[in-house]
Amino acid sequence: MKDTVSTEVLAKFPDYIRGVVVARGVNNQGENQKLLQLLQKVEQDATKDESLLDIKNHPRIASWRQAYAAFGVNPNKFYCSIESLGRRARRGDQLPYINTLVALFNYFSLKHMVPSGGDDLDSVEGRLCLTLAKGNEPFTPFNSEVIEYPAPGEVIYVDDNKVMCRCWNWRQGDQTKLTPTTSNVAINVDCLPPLSKDEAETITKELADLVGEFCGGRVAYFLLDATRSEVEV
16 A cells, blocks of 8 residues: 655645554554543643644644645634644643544644544555545545535545545544554654654654554554655555
């Protein structure tokens, strides 16, 4: 299975880096108390983080607002995943422990203020690709059966038959959502400046180590960018 960032996306966003953690044979069942405590700690820290008071101008969120505007999406209406997560945490909302993998990338996202999300590889058909929408790609929102379509030019994450995430990292699709029975997963870490490539690799490796610690399995990680836009996963 190939994982690709399209040349069209990289031409529009040449500094973009995607960290990819691939884990096979993981155990995603039950609730891990250590991870729950880590998640609650970053949630508590967020309520005291002064940089989140003006969340639009947080450097790791402002770059995503600019990117969304660049592909024609209003960032005041469509929040990237880390802005949505940051707003919830700043209000003191407790994130539900949906399953261990979801708790892991929520914890990781809040810790580093980067968008991160995962897909069940057993529900993927063909290749994985971050690309620009033509407008005819079907998307079924999370926990829904309604089919909708992205706007042409929107950054979307797709396999050969469907959209898995709209607006880069705004809304996840239903078909590849992670469940307690998920055993094979790809987790993405989306990095724009001010994150450097070295920082992107450091945090992606950290996430890979966390997956191994809390879910076991065979774990590997990769970086995709303008110098290496495709990898076999």
